[in-house]
Each structure stands twice: as C-alpha cells, then as structure tokens.
Amino acid sequence: MDSGSAGGRRGLRRDAGLIRRSDPSQYQFLLLQQGSTSLSHNGRQVDLFPGDMTLIDSSRPYDGWHEAGAGRYLTVQFPRELLPAPRAAADRLVGGRLRGQAGMGALVFTFATRAAGELDRYSPADTARVTTTLLDLLGGLISHELEAGDVLPAESHRRVLLQRIQAYIVRHLGDRDLTPAAIAQAHHISTRTLHRLFEGHGQGVAAWIRALRLEHCRRDLVTSVHDGRPVHAVAARWGFHAPAHFTRAFRGAFGVSPLEFRRRAAASAPSP
Missing domain, CATH: 1.10.10.60 (Homeodomain-like)
Known part of the structure; x- marks a missing residue:
C-alpha cells in the first residue's frame, strides 16, 4: 500500500514505451481521499472525486492528472494473479469509476484506508491476513459491480459475505430485533447458511x-x-x-x- 498527495495540476502518465521497458503485470487499486482526478485508461475517461476508486492495469497505457488544489490518494499494488476474480471479469472494470461512498464500495474503501493507516502495527503474519482480506473484498466489489455472484471463487465469496454480514451487525448492534433470522433476510440467505458461515469462522453468530x-x-x-x-x-x-x-x-x-x-x-x- 502507498499513499500520496499532489498540489496543482499534476500529470500521471504511463505510455507504451514505458510498458515495453518495464511491465510488472500488476493491478493498481487507487482510492481518492481528497481533491479530484481525471483518468483516461482502457478506453474510458473518468473523473474521480473523494470516495471514488478505480482499477489500473500496468500493461495498458493511461493518462491522468490531478486538478488544481491539494489531492490525496491511496494506492494498493499487487500481481494480477492474486486477485480472486477472473481477469476477464476484472478487465471489464479497469479504468472505470468505482464508488466507495456506500454499500460494498464503502466497505472496501474503509477497510483499505484503515489498514493503510495501521501498517506499522502489523506483524508479518497480520500483514498477510490483512492483504488476503483486502483482496477478497476487492474481488467481492468486482463481483458486486458486475452483478455476478459467481465471479469469485467459492471460498473468497464466503469470506466476503461474512465480512459484509459482520459489518452489518456492527452497524445494528444496539437493535432489539438483531436476530439471526433478520440478519439472514437482510442478506438474502437462509438462516442455515448464516450459521454455517459463522461456524466456519470458529464462533456461532449469536x-x-x-x-x-x-x-x-x-x-x-x-x-x-x-x-x-x-x-x-x-x-x-x-x-x-x-x-x-x-x-x-x-x-x-x-x-x-x-x-x-x-x-x-x-x-x-x-x-x-
């Protein structure tokens, strides 16, 4: 993970020459925290604002810039093969705008931002676990954006679903009617499936x-x-x-x- 800032109008460019000289075959997941950015990539041109995210492919040219004013962003770089989603599915979202202000996008944005802010507190084993969780969540976001629940491998899909349910529980912890049946209904699954998810986690939902x-x-x-x-x-x-x-x-x-x-x-x- 890496964070950065920029002031004034600043270019972000990777052309075909740079790709020929060095291509790490990576995805770069960019989360915009402050300011605004425009990006031309993968045949798309998008304007990004705070809370927005995008996926960049190092093997494809891009041209972007920060508009006037202070900009702040977080980037997560990783080999393409580590993303738990088929490349064809991820490629459909490369260069597009992913909203991180609500729903699944907000879960990814919040988790990545908090994880980056506490990196110096993690042991190597913690870092590996956090990285796996973030990649699963990103794969879940891709699945959500494409409205195709089978985009993720089964195990990653279960982990993402559990993360979503746990976040829901935290938000509604004080509700009198926070029951397994209500939680299952809110996530369009059976109570049996809900119990199986938590049993695999090592502790029952109740x-x-x-x-x-x-x-x-x-x-x-x-x-x-x-x-x-x-x-x-x-x-x-x-x-x-x-x-x-x-x-x-x-x-x-x-x-x-x-x-x-x-x-x-x-x-x-x-x-x-």
Whole structure:
C-alpha cells in the first residue's frame, strides 16, 4: 500500500514505451481521499472525486492528472494473479469509476484506508491476513459491480459475505430485533447458511453478537464512570434489554458483575 498527495495540476502518465521497458503485470487499486482526478485508461475517461476508486492495469497505457488544489490518494499494488476474480471479469472494470461512498464500495474503501493507516502495527503474519482480506473484498466489489455472484471463487465469496454480514451487525448492534433470522433476510440467505458461515469462522453468530455487545458494554462502563449513566442504560444501548440476563452474561464473560466492574473502574479512574 502507498499513499500520496499532489498540489496543482499534476500529470500521471504511463505510455507504451514505458510498458515495453518495464511491465510488472500488476493491478493498481487507487482510492481518492481528497481533491479530484481525471483518468483516461482502457478506453474510458473518468473523473474521480473523494470516495471514488478505480482499477489500473500496468500493461495498458493511461493518462491522468490531478486538478488544481491539494489531492490525496491511496494506492494498493499487487500481481494480477492474486486477485480472486477472473481477469476477464476484472478487465471489464479497469479504468472505470468505482464508488466507495456506500454499500460494498464503502466497505472496501474503509477497510483499505484503515489498514493503510495501521501498517506499522502489523506483524508479518497480520500483514498477510490483512492483504488476503483486502483482496477478497476487492474481488467481492468486482463481483458486486458486475452483478455476478459467481465471479469469485467459492471460498473468497464466503469470506466476503461474512465480512459484509459482520459489518452489518456492527452497524445494528444496539437493535432489539438483531436476530439471526433478520440478519439472514437482510442478506438474502437462509438462516442455515448464516450459521454455517459463522461456524466456519470458529464462533456461532449469536455468540459473536453477544461477545461484541459485551465488549462494547465493558468499554462504556469504564468511559461512563463520571457521566451518571446507569448500568441498565449502558446495557440497553448495546441490545441487552433484560437487566438480569445482562448481569449473568457480563459475569460469565468478565468474572464480575457489571456494577462491581464499574466500581473498580471508578476507584482506579482519575478524578474529573
């Protein structure tokens, strides 16, 4: 991954001569974070704005430029054969505008941006896992853009679907009606398929939701020590609407009741 910036009108050009001298046979995935860019590539000409993305093929000429003003972008370069989608499918999107402001595009844009910002914190094994996930998500975006669910290999398709479902759960974590049936319906799959996806991940869907809710409650019980919010309000914010059930679940996860946990957090917190 690489990030960069540009001011004023700056050209980005790769002609046939450069390709003959050196062609790494790579795709370059470009995400525009600030400013505007125009690109002519693969028989297309597009204008890109913040949140937009495009796929560039190093074996094909391109001509682009940043418009006046500060521009900032993130690029991800990788060998073409690593993309978990047939080249013919990816080539249909080369040089086109991919929107990263909502839906599947937003998931890819957010993941890539956050991953790039934390690269120095990853171990080599972490870097390999993050790279695999990003390539799967990019393959999923290609599949989504082409409206062809069979573009991805089966395993990559499952991983992308799981990522989408987990992102959905995070967004709706406080909803009272966040049930396996509702999640499956929102993603047009059966509840049986949903359970199989999470079993392959190592944890059932209900257990994953509960663990995530409990972790958010634990964090809020620490940060809300001085703001007067009662424990039951913290629990309800994250989907626990029965106080007794919340207390049992919290004690089972952390070894103490939520009230005792908050007392300990208050005792160790600095005075406001």
